[in-house]
Amino acid sequence: MLRRFVQVGARQATRAQSTAAAQEKWDLYAGVLVERLPVVSKSLSPVEQQFQDLLWRVEYENSLKSDHELKNERELAQAKLIKQGKVQVDLDDSMTKQTAQDLKDAYVEELKKFQLGSRTTPDDAAKKTSSTDRCLEDTLYLLVQQKLGQEQHMILPQGKRQDGESMRQTAERVLREQCGDDLQVLFYGNAPVGFHKYKYPSNQRAESVGAKVFFYRASLRTGNVGDKKTPGPKYEWLPKDALDGKLTNVAYADSIKKFLL
């Protein structure tokens, strides 16, 4: 008797759950992960550096002498002979001829004059997070300040889907609306790369229960947030390590980290 009562109760409970699931309505949002890809290659780690040195040593050991080296050797031997007085010095010849050593010195001098581009930029030193010209070795991700409920949050740009749009079109529109036309990006495909959902506060669940955010990946081509006429919202370009400090919501940060490289 008791068992039967329990079974009936369980059945009713499942029915109630399924109807609730059918009624639950979620808002669909598209988010965009805009990344500035690394400009310069990563600095070598100690192991990599050691192995690189080893490879260069082996390369040198296995190599044959070049024409330049042979010429240098010949000239050194000649100079030695002249010093010993065994060979007559041809004055005209020795004045005009450029020795291999002279050439080498000239090359070194020319190389010294040339300045390579610096791997760190002024924006690195100034810690100007709104600039894309910094942290050249790392991938930078765009965070934009947005209002969710009453508070402002630093999150990936996101926006609600309108009727008749695919999620990809929503993502493109959202990025254009929030960051302006100046920001040129390349979207990677039509499929979302990540997902996050959150519920609205209980007093705002009249229409829909919460939001489901579908994230798209895009890489920066040129430009930055905001036009010259209308300054965009507050935004930051951050490397992966710095994201932790900015994403205050733990669940959101976890969802994002699943599709970061």
Place this chain on the structure above:
Amino acid sequence: MSLISAFARLGLQRGGVAGPAVARCLHTTPVLCAEPLKKKKKLDPQVVKQREDRRKKKIEKQIRRLEKNARQLKPVEELEVPLELIDEKDKRQRKLTPLGSAELEERALLKKQWARYKHDERVSDFQIIDRLVMSQNKALEELRRESEELYQAAIEVDLQLLPVSLKGPVASPPIKNYASPDGDYIHQSMKWE
């Protein structure tokens, strides 16, 4: 049959006397869904032979042309060791002192360490790929749960993505406003017919 019966009914309505007679006079032929075979054209055997000869000649000519070109291979200069290097090998070899056992041991250890390092790197790469794929699958699953239509739009191939051009990371960043010095341009590559 229905046609006949229809006519019969017509006859009955008109007078009734001529009815069966009309039905007897009317003939229908079965539908064949085919047409009579066409007569085969007879060709002059000499013309046939001529044509065959012509075709044979054409193929032979093509083969000859291929064989002729097969002999003229374009040399790949990079693959050939320059003759002067072979001739002067003794002169050009470096006279280095052979490596000591300590140095060899150190190198072997470093190579093993490198192998482990690369292995770890590869494993972590695979883990990252797994994580990304899982994340994407979950997103697609959730999208499908919301709307089949949006899911179908999401799994479509993005034709605009290709061809894509990416500038890889470089050793040192480009110098802004750098004017490259002009050098002499000497065109060296040989022309091969």
